[in-house]
Amino acid sequence: MSDLNFFLFGLPRIESKGILLDIHRRKTLALAAYLALSPAPQNRDILAAMLWPESDTFSARASLRTILWELKNVIKSERLTIERERVVLNQVQGFWVDVNQFRSLLDKGNTHDHHEKWACPTCLPFFTQAVELYRQQFMEGFFLPVGEPFEDWKRSQAENLRTEMLKALKRIVHYHSDREEFDQAIAYAHRWLKADPLDESVHELLMQLFVWIGQFTAALRQYEECRGILSEELDTKPQETLTRLYQTIKNRQIPPRLTAHGSKAPKETTGQPVSCLGREKEIQEIDRLLANPACRLLTLIGPSGVGKTTLVLKILSQNERRNDPSSYFIPLTHVKSADLLVPAIADALKLFFYKESNPKDQLFHYLRDKDIRLVLDNFEHLVEGSGFLSEILDKAPRVKILVTSQQRLNLKREWVHELRGLSFSSNGSPEGSDTCEALQLFLQCACRVKPNFSLSAEEKPFAASICRFLEGLPLGIELAASWVRALSCREIADELERDTGFLSVTSIDVPERHRSLEAVLERSWGFLTDEEQIAVKKLSIFRGGFLLDAATQAAGVHWAILSSLLNKSFLRREQNGRFEMLEVMRRFCMKKPLPDRRVVQDAHSVYFAQYCRQRAEYLKGVRQKEILAEIKTEIANITEGWQRAVRHQQMKIIDQYLEPLFYFHELRGGFVYGRDMLEQAASALNGDPNTASEKNAVLAKIFSLQGWFSHFLSEYDEATNLLRKSIHLLRSLEMPNELGQTLNRAGYVFFSSHQLREAEKMFAESLAVYKSMDCSPGMTDCRKNIGNIFMVQGKYTEALEAYEECLSVYREKGDMEKTACVLSNIGLLEEGRGRHAEAIQLHLKSIEYYRAIDKPWDIGNRLINLGFAYLGNGELQQAELSFLEALEKISGIQAVALMLEALVGMAALMARKGLLETALRTAGFVLNQPSISICTHKWIERLLNELRPQFSPQDYKRLLDTGASSGLNDFLAFLQPDSFR
Missing domain, CATH: 1.10.10 (Arc Repressor Mutant, subunit A)
Structure with a gap:
């Protein structure tokens, strides 16, 4: 039961936690009902005019104030927001309206692609629940003086709701009638009749239902009741069709009964379940194609097990309901040759041949003036006889043919629609997977073998993984789900990864070719040359x-x-x-x-190594985003080729992969994956390759890149050790370009871990190496980092000079990433000068560049810088949004140092909002962490200088110690937008 419940079907009432609220004025209740069905804010003048149309504006508004005051006192005050010109009833959690629930249930049911008269087992419960809510008409028995606008609104609502209820009732009645559940059909038909006694169709349906259960007298009595109502209310007689039905029943004849699948659709086909989840888009597209006069032969192609047969059966069912041309389903699995197509089609048409004439000619003669559809299922093994279908099209101009096949027929007049698997969650998260058709099918099939089966939060990701691995293939999902009685979803997923051969069933009502996925694939394999x-x-x-x-x-x-x-x-x-x-x-x-599999695998590895090498340089320029997208598309092939080169210690090929793979994972924030990938490669290369120098050259590069990934993960000691190993190898191998780059990286790691003297030494040596090579790009990168040293030393003029020189070079090269980096650094410099507004603009521009290349680590880093700039400028709300977005951006890439820096920013924000103790505890937690960058140290020192005078020495130390002993989870509450307002 919700906190506040509005019951508007029948005499209206409002309850709070099951207790009826006492509302004295009728117009207060009328206003409450109106606001409950109007989620948007309502103008007070309009409300006043609706309830007091005879009063002037001043008097009407005064009366409205009175009932608003009563309503606010009756319900929780925060539920009702009253402004000078507008009023809104806040429909937040714990708020329930029967009419809104009624409409919501109908919306869920109406999402299924049915004719308005029909329902299916999935949507039926929605319609049934909706009808149960509608026990009386909308606000029945409640009136305001006649002529008031409120009454007009109430009548309009009542009529609309009644119309929707009748549509739902019709669906329910037809559903139960279709399934020969006549008692339920009659019960709901009587409700339909009570709501609309002048509707002759319900009288007709009731007469049929009574006859189908043998109650001829009740059927005849129903006709007399209809005749009496029409005579009394409309002074008319029943329609001729109803009278004919009456005569049929009077003669003790039983009217024909059509099922949902129509008389032409097969009751038994391939042993597969006839239910067909989803496929609404496919059905609409196939209907559109078949409606095109030019499309007379449509082939539905797709791999075996994708659900072609199930889909055409669903189409047949819907066509019958819409009174589309008669369709004849012709299964061809057991038709062994194209010579037997004629008798197979004749059998479906119930056509008997005379011996005196050619059977094919007799078939053409029969079809020549027929407006029908022939549905030929499983045609792939009869493709050599597809010319016969062209003959049918020539001889019978009104016949259309729908074919299911694993392969095209290769006919000139053939139209083709490709069928793929059901929709599935394409990422690794189960979020949103509930709406995926593949997971719904898995759940449905699992319940068939284990009726009490349900997906727990722990199991759902593995069920989603099964559907993703099978790429929505219905047969595969059905076979996988059949194992839920013996295995958990996790175990099924693990088995699938090991071997798909376990996907099989022994059910005798499933065709042998569909009892295992291996059998299905083996049959398809047999169609290949x-x-x-x-x-x-x-x-x-x-x-x-x-x-x-x-x-x-x-x-x-x-x-x-x-x-x-x-x-x-x-x-x-x-x-x-x-x-x-x-x-x-x-x-x-x-x-x-x-x-020759090994030859092909080697060629595959070499091809993608060259693919990477050709794109390496573009990853640093204006085409960076485009090249990243290309590599992302091929990353599975690239990873496979890389791993093969590592396994076989093919140094030249490994070298071609290294830099592009590194940039790909760096730019996308895949630091953990990149580090682990390089660590595995370094471990694998400890064997005895052909030439030690060639191996050491590759290992030196790997150590350098691995160390840089460790730096992003705030593992400064590990990063330093790896970079030192790389530098040692590079010096001995005389690889100056790689040495200069690695020295520069080492300098930045020392800078980040606030070892400025070591950082200066590394930057200086790197600059010297690049100068000896006359390498302008390398020298520019060094000057940028030396500018960072100047900035933290307070030498702003020297820092700005270095930054502007680098910025000019990067812009000329079109290097968006490094341009963004320098802009943010200048922003930090301007902030150090106290020019916060200028810093904000520079950080915003930097973030714009980083968003363009989608580099999460740097976006998070620059958002933190922006947050501090907003703090300095007194824009607290913007600062809060920046810190929160930064935390969201970096939470998935394990960037601990950035997360700590963002927490310092939020602590500073808490201090500005008066939450001094919480701010100091947060600072204590951050200070106790080993992975604090130089920027974090700078911000936290500034914060502690602000907080220290606010506490006694004892309280100051106590709060710092409390924070130091806390864990990160203790501060997760502050990640929510409203936690420290």
């Missing part, structure tokens, strides 16, 4: 799809074969030009023997 089988085995090397160039260069598979595999549903092609293969199909093909 030898050349196609070899090609698809090579293509199974690719992860996450591939482009035409990769297929040609790495696998030696050319367009003609790819096109054939597309036509046979072994591949699909996305709008961006990529070819993709179902993961279960890819793994199936990987198991097939391929003599």
Whole structure:
């Protein structure tokens, strides 16, 4: 029970936690009802005119103030917001209105793609619950003086609600009637009749229902009741159709009964469940195509198990309900050759041939003037006989043909619609997966084998993972769900990763070809030529799809074969030009023997190494965002190629992968993954490669990049050790460019961990190395970092000179990332000078650049800088929003140092808002952490200088110690926007 409940069906009342509220004035109750159904703020003049139309504006507003005062006292005061010109009833948590619930239930039911008369098991409960809420008409028995605008509004609401209720009742009645649940159908039909006794269709339906349960007398009595009502109320007689039905029943004849699937749809097909979740978009598109006069042959193609048969059965069902042309379902699984197509179609049409004439000619003669649809299911093994379908189109101009097949028919008049898996959650999170069709199907199938099955919060991510692995393939999901009696979702997901072969069932009512996923795939495999089988085995090397160039260069598979595999549903092609293969199909093909597999794998690794090398330079320029997107698309292939090169210690290939992979993970905030990837590579390279110098050169680069990732994770000691190892190797190998870069990185790590003297030494040596090479980009990077040293030393003029020199170079090169970095550094400099407004603009510009390349670590870092600039400028709300967004941005990349810096910012904000003790405890917590950057030290010293005079020495030490002994979770409450207002 909610805190506040409005009951507006029938005589209106308001309850609070089950207790009836005492409202003295009728107009107070009228106003409450109006506001409850009007979530937007309402103008007070309009409300006054609606309730007191006969009064002048001043008097009406005075009367409105009186009932507003009463309403505010009756319900919780915070529920009602009264402003000078507007009033709103805040519909927050704990607020319930029966009418709103009624409409919400109908909206949920109406999202299903049904004819307005029909329902399905999924949406039926919504309609039933809605009808149960509607026990009486809207505000029945409640009146204000006739002629007032409120009464007009009430009548309009009542009529709309009654119309919606009747539609729901009709759906419920037809649902139960369709399933021969006649007692329920009659009960709801009587409610329909009570609400609308002049509707002849409900009288007709009741007459039919009575006859179908053998109550002929009740059926005849229903006709007499209808005749009497129409005569008395409208002075008319029943329509002719109703009278004919009456005569039929009087003659003890039973009227025909049509099911939801129509008389032409099969009651039993392939043993698959007939329920079809989702597919609304596909059905709309297929309906649109079939409605096109030019489309007379439509082939629905897709891999086996994708749900082609189930989908056409759903289409047939809906077509029958809409009185579309008659459709005949013709299953072809057991039709062994194209020669048997004629008798198969004739059997579905209940057509008997005469011996004197050719059966095909007799079929054409029968079809020539028919306006029907032939639905040919599972045609893939009869493609050589597809010319026969062209003959039907020629001989029977009004016939349309819908075909399901794993491959195209390759006919000139063929239209094609490709069917893919059900929708599934594409990321690693189960968030939003409840609305995904694949997960809904998994739950439905699991409940079939284990009726009390439900998805717990712990199990849902693994169920979503199963659906994602199977890419929404309905048959695979159904087979996986059949294991829930024996295995948890986590165990099913683990088994799938190991081997898809366990996906099988032994149910005797499931066709043998659908009892295991392996059997389904093996059948599809049999439709390929030898050349196609070899090609698809090579293509199974690719992860996450591939482009035409990769297929040609790495696998030696050319367009003609790819096109054939597309036509046979072994591949699909996305709008961006990529070819993709179902993961279960890819793994199936990987198991097939391929003599030259290692050659193809090596070619794959080399191809993507070159792919990375060609894009490395562009990652630092104006095309950075574009190249990042390209690498992201191919990251599964790149990772596979990288891992193969590492396993086989192919140094030259590893070297081509290194820098692009590093930049990709750095720019996307994948520091943990990048560090671990490099650590595994360093460990693998400790064997005996062909040449030690070649190995050491690669290891030196790996240590340098690994150390830089550790720096982002605030692991300063680890970063320093790795960078020192890299520097040692680089000195001995005489690799000046890499040495200068690694020295610069080491300097920045020392700077971040406030070891300024060591930082200066590293920057100076790096600058000297770059000068000896006359390397302008390297020298510019060093000067930028030396500018940082100047800034923390308070040498603002020298720092600004260095920054502006670097900014000019970066802008000329189009290096957006480094331009953004320098702009933010100048912002910090301006803040040190006390010019907060200028600092804000510089930080905003920097963040704009970083957002353009989507670099989460730097976005979070610059948002923190912006927050402090807002604090300095006295804009507390903007500061709060900046710190909160920063925390949100960096929470997923384990950037501990940045999180601590953001907490210091929030502590400073608390201090400004008077929450001094909380601010000091937060400062104590941050001070006790090992991963504090130099910027964090700067801000926290400034904060402590502000707080120290506000406390006695004893309280100051006590609060700092309390914070130091706390954990991060103790401060999570402050991550919410309203926690310290």
